[in-house]
Amino acid sequence: MSDAPAASAAASPASAAVASAAVEVVGVDKIFTGKKKATVTALENIDLTVAPGEFVSLIGPSGCGKSTLLRLIADLDAPTAGTVTVFGKTARQARIDQEYGIAFQQAGLLPWRTVSGNIELPLELHGVAGAARKARSAELLALVGLSDFAESYPDQLSGGMQQRVAIARSLAESPRLLLMDEPFGALDEMTRERMQTELVRITAETGAAVVFVTHSIPEAVYLSNRVVVMSPRPGRIRDILTVSLGSAAERTEQLRENEAFFENVSRVRELLHGEAPVGIRGVETR
Amino acid sequence: MTAAPGSSTRARPPRPKDAPRGNAAVKRVAFGVGGVLLLVALWELYKAVGPAEGVVVGDLTILPRTTDLAMPHVWDMITRLFGETGSGRNAVPVWSAVLEASAFTLGVAAVGWVVGVVVGMLLAVLMQRFRTAESAVLPWIILSQTVPLIAIAPLVRRWGSQLEFGDFTWENWMSVAVIASYLAFFPVSIGALRGLNSPDAIHVELFRSYGVGWWKTLFKLRLPASVPYLLPALRLAAANAVIGTVVAEVSIGLRGGIGRMIIEYAQQASGDPAKTWAPIFGAIAVGLVAAGFIALLGVLLRRYRRGEVPA
Ligand SMILES: Nc1ncnc2c1ncn2[C@@H]1O[C@H](COP(=O)(O)OP(=O)(O)OP(=O)(O)O)[C@@H](O)[C@H]1O
Ligand SMILES: [Mg+2]
Numbered sequence: 001m002s003d004a005p006a007a008s009a010a011a012s013p014a015s016a017a018v019a020s021a022a023v024e025v026v027g028v029d030k031i032f033t034g035k036k037k038a039t040v041t042a043l044e045n046i047d048l049t050v051a052p053g054e055f056v057s058l059i060g061p062s063g064c065g066k067s068t069l070l071r072l073i074a075d076l077d078a079p080t081a082g083t084v085t086v087f088g089k090t091a092r093q094a095r096i097d098q099e100y101g102i103a104f105q106q107a108g109l110l111p112w113r114t115v116s117g118n119i120e121l122p123l124e125l126h127g128v129a130g131a132a133r134k135a136r137s138a139e140l141l142a143l144v145g146l147s148d149f150a151e152s153y154p155d156q157l158s159g160g161m162q163q164r165v166a167i168a169r170s171l172a173e174s175p176r177l178l179l180m181d182e183p184f185g186a187l188d189e190m191t192r193e194r195m196q197t198e199l200v201r202i203t204a205e206t207g208a209a210v211v212f213v214t215h216s217i218p219e220a221v222y223l224s225n226r227v228v229v230m231s232p233r234p235g236r237i238r239d240i241l242t243v244s245l246g247s248a249a250e251r252t253e254q255l256r257e258n259e260a261f262f263e264n265v266s267r268v269r270e271l272l273h274g275e276a277p278v279g280i281r282g283v284e285t286r
Numbered sequence: 287m288t289a290a291p292g293s294s295t296r297a298r299p300p301r302p303k304d305a306p307r308g309n310a311a312v313k314r315v316a317f318g319v320g321g322v323l324l325l326v327a328l329w330e331l332y333k334a335v336g337p338a339e340g341v342v343v344g345d346l347t348i349l350p351r352t353t354d355l356a357m358p359h360v361w362d363m364i365t366r367l368f369g370e371t372g373s374g375r376n377a378v379p380v381w382s383a384v385l386e387a388s389a390f391t392l393g394v395a396a397v398g399w400v401v402g403v404v405v406g407m408l409l410a411v412l413m414q415r416f417r418t419a420e421s422a423v424l425p426w427i428i429l430s431q432t433v434p435l436i437a438i439a440p441l442v443r444r445w446g447s448q449l450e451f452g453d454f455t456w457e458n459w460m461s462v463a464v465i466a467s468y469l470a471f472f473p474v475s476i477g478a479l480r481g482l483n484s485p486d487a488i489h490v491e492l493f494r495s496y497g498v499g500w501w502k503t504l505f506k507l508r509l510p511a512s513v514p515y516l517l518p519a520l521r522l523a524a525a526n527a528v529i530g531t532v533v534a535e536v537s538i539g540l541r542g543g544i545g546r547m548i549i550e551y552a553q554q555a556s557g558d559p560a561k562t563w564a565p566i567f568g569a570i571a572v573g574l575v576a577a578g579f580i581a582l583l584g585v586l587l588r589r590y591r592r593g594e595v596p597a
Contacts, residue, residue: 076491096497108488112510112590125498125506155592 020088022177022209023050023073028082030068030235041234042068046082048228048237052176055203055210057220057227059268065235066213070181073211074102086177098126100177101170101208105185107162109154109169116141116150119169126173140168143202160191167199171206178203178210185215193256196222217272221264222256229271239271326360333357358560366560367567380561384547384568391543392572394459395524395531398466399576402523405467406474413475414482414508415500424479431472435530439465439537458540465538466530470523477519481512513590520583524576532569544568 030043042065050056058066071077072084075091086094094100101122109118119137120128128136141147144164154162163183170178184192196219203210214220220227224243231238243264255261333352340356341349350356358366367384370377409427413420442464446456485507493503535545547565555562584591 074495076494095495098497100495102492102495104488104492106488108486108492110489110507110510111592112513121506122496125493125496125502153592 021049022052024085026083028079031080044234044236050209052209053207055225057212057224059220060230061232064230064232067181070179074179100179101175102179103166103170103183105182107166111154114151115165122172144168160187178208181213217265217268227268355559362560363563367564380564384564387544387547388568388572391531394463395466395527398463399470399527402467402470403474406471407478409475410478413479443538461538462534462540465534466527469526469530473519473522477515481515482508485511510590513587517584521580524580528573528576
């Protein structure tokens, strides 16, 4: 069950699908130059490949460069060295071509737009006709279970509902890649678990690849095909763990009490705390 | 953070937040009227009990005289509004003369306001777009407001009179409008610049992730986000435009508006003290109309004044 082959074909390690990889990060460094020429090496020599349809989590202590890596993939920042390729294009071209949808830790909804107005924002900016926008936002609202709130304003929603709207917005253009930076970070445990279940379902339905930043080990294990464990100062990839908990359909609530689930959680924990994960299958040693 | 129960998918949508709250509106009007009545009461009270020659310490008058000349009764002022402007053949009721002058002044001030708002917005957009423009232009914008009105009025008039194209001729009221706009553009440019720069980094990056350019970001993000900063600026601009118009009417010598009327009626003050106050009421009315217009604008734009509850 925990062997790598159990994972779906799309989730198999990169080598099989280099040409069409969703994300390919090669030898990336990111150095921030602050005031008085002080430099921070946020990322050092990062190599990471995400296959189409694969769900990859980034986990690591605060300040290890998870957000920075995500921002490089999104072309919100440029790497100091190395290359970032998204679906075979440069990160910049991929951004312009709308290859990805993004969701941040804060919902970041526009307060003057209704819920459906917010979901339609990317469509509107890219010139999709009104009727098509309406249909798409209705579809997405149903997906995140907020159909009754289409005409509400963000300040009338709870934090969790806002976050769901933000996720719907990131899905609006059916991107093949989703970038999410701790999207559930501000939610309470109950909402969080429900959102995780919904996210697994949504990505299974849309077939999108996901790069997901999180602080929560169970969350990473529950959601991911692979968990990337990072270490700080300088930000590096310490290890990549392949989680094999079955397809999306099998990832039900019961999974959280499953033996294999706990096994994977403790592996990630050991990796995070720097103990050598001896004899554990499914770990790519780098 | 909002508690979990609110996040239930089955919950009914909440009622729109800004359903009219009649009670609060009534209270506000009551307080407004009460304030005016209080002022009237204070005026009449001081007039009744204060010494006729005022309170003088040494050579300094600390409190004004209470003679009918210096402080006419409020009811005299109001009665005077309904009297005739003079005894001649073309005398009209004072209120209608004041109304006409107020409308004239309001019109000129409105033109000045519109020009000032357009110029202020353009400057703010320019400064938002180019950092260098901000450091080059902003000091001049601030310096511009330190030039006294009295100094620029004759200049504007002279420059205007030299303008000539086709059958267009510069008229005095245009000079007044220019001066009004000179006072009006300042708060707009400052307020709009703050507003245009107000969107959170997360929103700016979201628009960047959508791969849209600066113009679309301006219209879909920066302008809507600037409304809460813009409304107070527009209100200030309206007040400035009215004051600028009245003062410029005097210094340019434009007939027909409240400014000249104040001077004319003041010259008759010794014989007719209550009449002096009529154009002052007119000026207040112009200010109220301008403020009302901005309030209406605020209602129309209320969608853009919602604060986002942090997630
Ligand atoms: N714009 C910036 N300028 C300078 N330094 C930065 C900038 N952004 C990030 N850093 C630095 O880069 C490092 C990595 O930051 P990053 O935000 O990627 O961490 P993170 O792993 O996302 O942390 P967290 O889990 O707390 O969100 C930190 O040391 C941070 O100080
Ligand atoms: Mg982060």
